[in-house]
Amino acid sequence: MRLSRTVCGVLWVGLPAAAVAASVGCGGAGPAPSTSTSEAKGTPMVSVAESCERQSPGVGAKRLVATSREGSAVALAKSGDSVLAYVADEDTRAIHTVNVDTKQQVARSAVDGAPAQVLVLEDGRVAVTLKNRNEVQILEPTAKGGLVSRCKRVVPTEPIGLAVTPDESTLLVTSGWGKALTALDAKTLSTNFAVDLPREPRAVLVDDDGQRAFVSHAVGAQLSVIDLKKGTQQDKVRPLDLSVKRASPFSSNGAEKPRGGAQGYALAKSVSGPAPAGGEKPPISGKAVDPLPSKPAPVSKAPQGRIFVPMVTVEPGDPNVRSQAYYGDARDGVPKEAPIVSVVDAAAERSMTRAVMSLGTPLTEECLLPRAAATRGSTGTLFITCLGVDKLLEVDTRGADPSRLERRRWSMPAGPTGVAVDDAGGRAIVWSQFEAKLSIVDIASPKKGEIVSVAVDYEPAPEVAAIARGRQLYHTTDDLRISNDGVACASCHPEGRDDAFTWSTPEGPRQTIMLAGRSVDTAPYGWQGKHGDLKTYLGNTFSRLGGSGVQGAELEALIAYLEKMPAPPEMVAHQESIAEGKELFHDASLGCASCHVGGEGVDKVTHDVGSKAFADLDVKFDTPSLRFIKGTAPYFHDGRYKTLEEMLSAADNEMGHTLHLTAGQRKALASYMETL
Numbered sequence: 273m274r275l276s277r278t279v280c281g282v283l284w285v286g287l288p289a290a291a292v293a294a295s296v297g298c299g300g301a302g303p304a305p306s307t308s309t310s311e312a313k314g315t316p317m318v319s320v321a322e323s324c325e326r327q328s329p330g331v332g333a334k335r336l337v338a339t340s341r342e343g344s345a346v347a348l349a350k351s352g353d354s355v356l357a358y359v360a361d362e363d364t365r366a367i368h369t370v371n372v373d374t375k376q377q378v379a380r381s382a383v384d385g386a387p388a389q390v391l392v393l394e395d396g397r398v399a400v401t402l403k404n405r406n407e408v409q410i411l412e413p414t415a416k417g418g419l420v421s422r423c424k425r426v427v428p429t430e431p432i433g434l435a436v437t438p439d440e441s442t443l444l445v446t447s448g449w450g451k452a453l454t455a456l457d458a459k460t461l462s463t464n465f466a467v468d469l470p471r472e473p474r475a476v477l478v479d480d481d482g483q484r485a486f487v488s489h490a491v492g493a494q495l496s497v498i499d500l501k502k503g504t505q506q507d508k509v510r511p512l513d514l515s516v517k518r519a520s521p522f523s524s525n526g527a528e529k530p531r532g533g534a535q536g537y538a539l540a541k542s543v544s545g546p547a548p549a550g551g552e553k554p555p556i557s558g559k560a561v562d563p564l565p566s567k568p569a570p571v572s573k574a575p576q577g578r579i580f581v582p583m584v585t586v587e588p589g590d591p592n593v594r595s596q597a598y599y600g601d602a603r604d605g606v607p608k609e610a611p612i613v614s615v616v617d618a619a620a621e622r623s624m625t626r627a628v629m630s631l632g633t634p635l636t637e638e639c640l641l642p643r644a645a646a647t648r649g650s651t652g653t654l655f656i657t658c659l660g661v662d663k664l665l666e667v668d669t670r671g672a673d674p675s676r677l678e679r680r681r682w683s684m685p686a687g688p689t690g691v692a693v694d695d696a697g698g699r700a701i702v703w704s705q706f707e708a709k710l711s712i713v714d715i716a717s718p719k720k721g722e723i724v725s726v727a728v729d730y731e732p733a734p735e736v737a738a739i740a741r742g743r744q745l746y747h748t749t750d751d752l753r754i755s756n757d758g759v760a761c762a763s764c765h766p767e768g769r770d771d772a773f774t775w776s777t778p779e780g781p782r783q784t785i786m787l788a789g790r791s792v793d794t795a796p797y798g799w800q801g802k803h804g805d806l807k808t809y810l811g812n813t814f815s816r817l818g819g820s821g822v823q824g825a826e827l828e829a830l831i832a833y834l835e836k837m838p839a840p841p842e843m844v845a846h847q848e849s850i851a852e853g854k855e856l857f858h859d860a861s862l863g864c865a866s867c868h869v870g871g872e873g874v875d876k877v878t879h880d881v882g883s884k885a886f887a888d889l890d891v892k893f894d895t896p897s898l899r900f901i902k903g904t905a906p907y908f909h910d911g912r913y914k915t916l917e918e919m920l921s922a923a924d925n926e927m928g929h930t931l932h933l934t935a936g937q938r939k940a941l942a943s944y945m946e947t948l
Contacts, residue, residue, distance in 0.1 A: 345690025
């Protein structure tokens with residue numbers, strides 16, 4: 273079992289979000305002591321105070337645009353006449369400050385963990401999510417562009433997304449692995465409330481009147497809507513369905529099952545901005561076009577009250593039918609994974625995007641791994657960064673699917689994970705994590721303007737540097753060595769996790785398995801345990817995907833990444849609540865620990881436990897690892913069980929002996945398994 277840690281004098285291993293929120297306030301005590309950093313080198317030093325308030329009001333940069341209230345890997349601020357970019361660098365564990373006008377780095381401020389997003393608050397303070405430490409940190413700007421720490425707060429596991437309400441009173445934080453949204457007081461970081469969410473929440477934004485929060489999810493075609501108004505039931509989370517059907521003259525009738533979705537990492541909303549200085553050429557549907565240098569009619573702005581969700585629609589196939597090819601079903605010209613930008617009417621809480629179409633073919637540099645988005649108010653266009661093809665896209669937001677209204681695209685350094693727009697300056701600022709470069713893109717030019725990339729002071733930890741090449745390969749799309757339809761390893765295993773799909777294959781239904789933290793000491797690999805090592809298994813995977821295979825040093829680099837990719841941070845249930853479950857798990861009469869050796873190990877044997885699905889060819893399946901099982905629902909090779917308790921209560925298989933347990937005992941057993 274992974275180590276737990278003490279927070280506010282209490283040992284936490286992982287209660288629901290609301291329970292954690294009620295406890296991490298430490299009975300009204302102030303935030304935990306924090307550290308701050310020197311200007312240039314990031315040398316840690318003791319903070320002068322534990323308060324979240326500014327110690328030097330009026331000193332340093334302020335937020336560039338008042339309406340920029342969503343976090344990203346890059347955020348913009350104004351210092352005198354200069355525009356500064358704050359960059360969250362997970363590899364270096366630092367926030368880089370770059371002067372966008374002089375195109376020079378002016379400071380590097382170390383933080384206490386891996387920063388996922390940064391957000392500049394109204395008074396110039398900078399909020400940072402430390403995803404590997406389960407903390408939010410508040411920093412204060414200095415006169416020279418650096419940042420010093422003011423306070424921290426523990427939040428549910430793996431904080432990622434940030435947003436602040438229009439009145440600047442409430443800071444919202446999403447927790448990916450912890451499946452939660454936490455509302456903090458923006459001045460003190462005291463917890464107002466927390467709610468449990470569906471799997472893998474990522475980006476968050478607040479509507480213009482500050483009444484509701486919208487949260488995207490890396491898996492599942494949905495948004496979550498949460499009421500923020502005082503007195504409402506914040507524990508009532510409303511799902512907003514983003515599934516779509518195919519738009520094709522050959523499509524079947526309305527009975528066709530909607531496609532699922534994944535890769536919902538980013539959110540943006542329509543905003544107002546200054547009028548454009550000159551006209552731009554309207555887009556041609558489905559094609560990337562360069563605006564003409566002349567002065568055509570100006571582009572009309574997108575309607576207000578729209579939320580844009582870059583994602584990927586997925587057709588995993590019918591699990592009751594063995595597919596002809598491996599993994600999913602491409603039909604009527606629509607690939608099994610196709611990019612889309614869902615347009616949501618915020619007031620009505622409904623998606624206006626009902627269908628997906630594909631005007632191209634595989635291997636045409638589609639945006640299959642969208643990671644960040646920002647709107648430009650003066651034109652109503654949307655900018656999206658795309659891993660895999662390393663592009664920045666500009667799309668028109670006036671259509672039902674802006675991904676098919678592409679206007680321009682720019683090549684970026686590898687790994688673009690963040691974008692911010694300086695509308696007044698006519699610039700898009702893009703952070704590329706894999707090459708550690710900040711790019712300043714001229715978006716004011718009627719043609720594709722120039723790009724200037726600034727290399728930051730990059731000093732990654734040795735373990736990060738060792739897997740850099742493998743990480744890049746893992747996220748590469750349109751590589752015929754990996755697949756014949758453009759998908760990357762990260763398409764089905766985002767961040768080394770799973771996409772929550774059960775795919776149809778020639779052998780039967782197969783649920784995507786989690787890789788992060790599970791690749792070492794769990795051989796043989798595959799649901800039927802046919803591959804004794806990762807090299808053999810990867811070769812077979814490339815073949816099943818129609819790829820020619822990765823060889824030599826690059827294959828070794830990919831294996832190194834799979835073995836060392838960051839696992840989710842430690843989860844958290846109160847220690848006392850899992851003691852009974854642990855005892856049950858290791859009870860020989862139940863048989864759990866005999867196959868799942870020691871809880872986290874496996875017996876390396878295939879078993880027939882009566883789990884054969886209708887479309888399965890074989891009856892025996894490899895014992896899967898239970899590591900991180902809390903975050904990998906649904907369960908079984910065909911995803912038949914939505915929860916662990918449902919699986920432990922099932923009478924249609926012979927796995928273990930749990931049917932005689934009481935409901936309370938099964939709940940305790942599931943609670944223990946969720947800590948593995």
